[in-house]
Amino acid sequence: MFSFFKKQENSQIQEILTDNNLYSPIQGDFLSLEKVNDPVFSEKAMGDGFAIQPTEDQLIVSPVAGEVTMVAGTKHAIGIHMANGLDILLHLGLDTVNMGGSPFNINIKVGDTVSAGQHLGIMNLEEISGAGYETTVMVIVTNMDVLETLTTNDGSYQAGEKVGTVTVKQ
Template structure:
């Protein structure tokens, strides 16, 4: 009885990542960059965005906001680590066209705004607007199921169901 009150909080090991962007779902293997398509950083999905706001796909904590604001790392409440890399070769934009709404250590809920991105500028200055969402701590993943969708809505549509060890 006391353990129930004072013991370690039970963590749900399984969660469903929601789409961090509104747009069209793209298989990671189809991303025109081998670092992502060959899953060198981990498995995941990608989205071709149709809106400019990137939201949190999970409840968790921001563990990294790149200085160029083109990527954000999140640690979900169950320990899953997620990298949202906005566009391809966007690091060279040095933050131009990106506005961050979070900082390292920020607590976020699913659907909370992370970034606002000028995708018209990304189209001009970078290789692509396609945005990979990568699960970076593969050694902690027990099961990973990608949910079949074509069009996805940020903060609403489930894209990956993951169980961690």
């Protein structure tokens, strides 16, 4: 019986080590970073990646497999370190830092290991829109010196669906 759990744990570790895919963190439509209504993201000052314009779903899932390295006190941003060495920033909404965390219910903490597509929390889209902020969700590679290639595909996505892939420099 115990060997079954060990095998399951090893399988999860192997997935995290080999998954170089990027997944949609929320249900919505693909948006290139250049079209994000914030120059920090559209000019790629934070790094390269993609955005999703949420439609109806408020469920937030991990866009990658890795270790949680940061959860902002205002819960609007989450950092995840991938086994391949890439650091990913999941940024929830534009200027939502000003909301003090009220529209977010995040259920992970620094040090947690997450699988791609794993539930991270809830984002209240109505509260964000009602406060005059945009709900755009960004997935950003922040350590560009490690990134070799990033490919993404346009389209509409469910939370957890594959959007693209990354490779790292050797």
